[in-house]
Amino acid sequence: MMVDESAKGRTDTASRVVKASPLAIYRALLDPAAVAVWLPPDGMRGEIERFEPREGGVYRMALIYEQPNHAPRGKTSAATDIVEGRFVQVIPGNAWCSRRNLSPMNPHLPAR
Numbered sequence: 001m002m003v004d005e006s007a008k009g010r011t012d013t014a015s016r017v018v019k020a021s022p023l024a025i026y027r028a029l030l031d032p033a034a035v036a037v038w039l040p041p042d043g044m045r046g047e048i049e050r051f052e053p054r055e056g057g058v059y060r061m062a063l064i065y066e067q068p069n070h071a072p073r074g075k076t077s078a079a080t081d082i083v084e085g086r087f088v089q090v091i092p093g094n095a096w097c098s099r100r101n102l103s104p105m106n107p108h109l110p111a112r
Contacts, residue, residue: 022094022095023093026093026094026095026096029096030053030090030096032048032051032053032059033048035048035051035059035061036048036061039061039063039083040063041063043065043066043067044063044064044065044066044081045063045064045066046061046062046063046064047061047062047064048060048061049061049062052087053087053090053096054087054090055087055088055089055090056086056087057086057087058084058085058086058087059083059084059085059086059087059098059100060082060083060084060085061082061083062080062081062082062083063080063081063082063083064079064080065079065080083100083101084100084101085098085099085100085101086098086099086100
């Protein structure tokens with residue numbers, strides 16, 4: 001994962017090689033059940049709260065720590081982080097682009 005902290009705010013990027021056809025990847029990225037499985041990092045599980053896979057559509061997922069005594073603490077609550085995003089572009093059967101934000105409920109923590 002690469003982090004660019006030189007600009008205002010913070011930008012995280014990640015990449016991964018997946019051995020699957022572009023159509024299979026496209027379908028998995030627009031399937032909320034699949035996203036809830038592959039997006040959460042190790043030690044967390046995902047729960048999709050809203051998922052509208054169309055241009056201008058939004059999504060919201062809770063990332064929940066699996067262990068009660070995890071470190072670090074969640075940003076939204078002690079055990080939870082909330083990821084919200086918007087589908088910017090959707091090219092059916094081919095690609096999609098989204099922007100997401102990891103928003104803390106704690107006003108002392110910065111949004112990511």
